[in-house]
Amino acid sequence: MNVSDSQRIESKLSDLDYKPASEKEAGLVIINACSVRQHAVDRIWGHFKKWADQDKKQILVTGCVIKKDRSVFRGKNVAFFDIKDLNNLDKVLAGFTHKEDEKFEYFSIMPKLSGKIAYIPIMTGCNNFCSYCAVPYTRGREVSRPIEEILTEARAVLESGYKEILLLGQNVNSYEYDFAKLLIAIDMIPGDFKFNFMSSNPHDMTDNIVKTFGKLKKWPNELHIAMQSGDDEILKKMNRKYNSEEFFSLIKKIKEQVPDVKLSTDIIVGFPGETKELFLNTLNICKKISFYKAYIFKYSPRLGTVSAKMSDDVSDEEKKRRFEELDQLINKR
Numbered sequence: 412m413n414v415s416d417s418q419r420i421e422s423k424l425s426d427l428d429y430k431p432a433s434e435k436e437a438g439l440v441i442i443n444a445c446s447v448r449q450h451a452v453d454r455i456w457g458h459f460k461k462w463a464d465q466d467k468k469q470i471l472v473t474g475c476v477i478k479k480d481r482s483v484f485r486g487k488n489v490a491f492f493d494i495k496d497l498n499n500l501d502k503v504l505a506g507f508t509h510k511e512d513e514k515f516e517y518f519s520i521m522p523k524l525s526g527k528i529a530y531i532p533i534m535t536g537c538n539n540f541c542s543y544c545a546v547p548y549t550r551g552r553e554v555s556r557p558i559e560e561i562l563t564e565a566r567a568v569l570e571s572g573y574k575e576i577l578l579l580g581q582n583v584n585s586y587e588y589d590f591a592k593l594l595i596a597i598d599m600i601p602g603d604f605k606f607n608f609m610s611s612n613p614h615d616m617t618d619n620i621v622k623t624f625g626k627l628k629k630w631p632n633e634l635h636i637a638m639q640s641g642d643d644e645i646l647k648k649m650n651r652k653y654n655s656e657e658f659f660s661l662i663k664k665i666k667e668q669v670p671d672v673k674l675s676t677d678i679i680v681g682f683p684g685e686t687k688e689l690f691l692n693t694l695n696i697c698k699k700i701s702f703y704k705a706y707i708f709k710y711s712p713r714l715g716t717v718s719a720k721m722s723d724d725v726s727d728e729e730k731k732r733r734f735e736e737l738d739q740l741i742n743k744r
């Protein structure tokens with residue numbers, strides 16, 4: 412999503428006659444921050460301090476930055492703008508402040524695409540409030556784009572030669588104008604292309620969506636679905652709103668509809684309270700499901716979230732050990 416937003420920023424800057432320049436020569440630097448994890452904020456800060464207070468540089472910070480982190484990005488030539496205000500970038504650059512546009516009209520700016528995959532945001536924000544996650548605070552509540560607007564963008568990127576589309580959203584399958592209907596509409600666009608979507612949340616994966624998977628012709632039968640943990644106690648502490656049995660039965664239903672489905676997932680190891688026994692439940696469900704790929708994260712507290720108030724009681728060494736055990740099981744077979 413961050414890359415996709417940057418493509419729209421680039422397009423808007425080009426409309427305003429800005430030209431790309433080297434880091435040293437640039438008069439304007441826009442930092443489109445992704446600060447979902449603490450580690451990311453620390454890295455952004457590393458870059459930021461090179462530019463702050465340089466007389467010839469104007470710095471704008473946008474993207475997912477929680478309010479608490481904003482104080483870190485201070486300097487006489489530094490300002491914040493909300494990505495939702497991208498349509499008004501010229502005014503922001505001239506020093507005017509704006510009211511955020513709640514409808515996300517900046518999605519109507521055609522992005523300056525690059526690479527092989529055309530990213531198309533279909534919704535943004537999240538209403539789920541998983542206890543470790545900053546997204547509901549940085550991106551706000553869920554807002555979906557109308558189907559017609561998405562289809563127009565999809566047709567345009569296909570006409571320009573793209574063969575691969577990735578529909579984006581923090582919680583893609585809770586798309587409010589009927590995710591199953593959108594998938595079918597994309598699948599029916601004529602032409603030789605494939606498409607996928609991410610990220611899916613088990614909690615919002617309805618039977619109707621699962622049935623639709625079996626009907627799609629341009630979807631490569633690859634599904635990314637974030638499990639996060641295979642232990643009920645930890646899932647509850649994470650506020651994930653499903654338990655391991657529900658997750659497993661969802662996977663069974665998906666495999667019934669799409670027998671050759673390739674499943675990938677996200678897993679957090681070392682969440683507060685995850686004992687060695689509880690971690691074994693994650694390990695065991697992974698053995699039963701056979702994910703082909705897992706994005707594994709060692710838990711780190713994110714300031715401002717609920718879990719940051721819990722005791723981070725698994726040592727770094729143990730987190731690393733659990734990471735490696737899962738990595739070995741799933742990614743390095």
Ligand code: SF4
Binds near residue numbers: 537538547582612
């Ligand atoms: S569903 Fe995803 S984006 Fe939403 S709060 Fe949970 S982890 Fe964050």
